Amino acid sequence: MAPENRRAQILDKLADHVLAHGLSASSLRPLAKAAATSDRMLLYYFADKGELISAVLQHIAGRMVTLMEAAATPEPLPYDALLARLFAALSDPGFAPYMRVFLEVASGAANGDAALAQIGETIGRGFLDWGKAQLQSDTPDADAARLLVTLEGTVFLRAIGMGDVCQTALGPTG
Amino acid sequence: MAPENRRAQILDKLADHVLAHGLSASSLRPLAKAAATSDRMLLYYFADKGELISAVLQHIAGRMVTLMEAAATPEPLPYDALLARLFAALSDPGFAPYMRVFLEVASGAANGDAALAQIGETIGRGFLDWGKAQLQSDTPDADAARLLVTLEGTVFLRAIGMGDVCQTALGPTG
């Protein structure tokens, strides 16, 4: 098989593993097993683990974009309606693994990992722009920012078992 | 020295290290070095690493409560004013290490660490109650929940270098 195809195929299985088990459980040997190859070969297709993780996360981001496009509305929505809709979408178990990984990326970034910070910001800005395009608002920048802050807050709180508080917070508002 | 005092003294230095370098850089040997002792002694004062980390995180939570009490207002504030005040407080570099650790706890909890989940929820509920007590509102439960969601959202976004978006989100609102 052409090496680029082989690399892409491996990347796909690596993304499955990272989404299922998180970055902290993604050392080379488990990743290799998930891709039905060896750690030796992972470092043949990728320069080092950093490049591998970057590639996997970008692949995951690509999948997430696809998911979000599927969740897009044909017409822009007002703030409250869009917030409610996206909050419901984030509750979908299909989305949860992405949010878990996103949280782990943010945590790594906060601890000084520059590569994770860069990828996290790229994903975050993508969310922001996507939200802005979905918004029907006189102040789209501010509303998109509020939307993002609120949704990431719910991701954070759900991670520590406070999903009920998210419900309380969003209930009266939309 | 009495063993309880010794343990408390060690705990204090361990907390310094975790706040400075994060949980991911807190394996036994670096922790021991920070506390001017040996990994051997850490496992003499604590049953295993899990108990040690739990104790350190509880100690850190205690410090954070002290910090928050110092930041409390003599009188309750309306939502927008309190949000602005707390957002400013979280911008204080003295608070940043706590938020970094809190984020790491949330990430670990999302990846299935039950001990971290329990500690994270305790801290989060403490925040919620504290905020409710500071709020002057007709709907304190909902407003405290909104406050918490928003503030945690800013912690998340700042971790990935999107502090500007937090500013945009909170500017028009308060």
Added chain:
DNA sequence: ACATCAATGTAGCAGTCGCTACAAGAGCCA
């Protein structure tokens, strides 16, 4: 003085980490 026991040092175990040296198979070109 002697026994006892808590506190601590030394040394190391088995496992995992990212990574690499070396060699062997597989297809291609002269």
Added chain:
DNA sequence: TGGCTCTTGTAGCGACTGCTACATTGATGT
């Protein structure tokens, strides 16, 4: 056929992980 390069397996290195067996110190109580 003989080399040559791409791909892959085997084996292992040195560092780190949580944790522990064993020995030694020092204080305390009788």
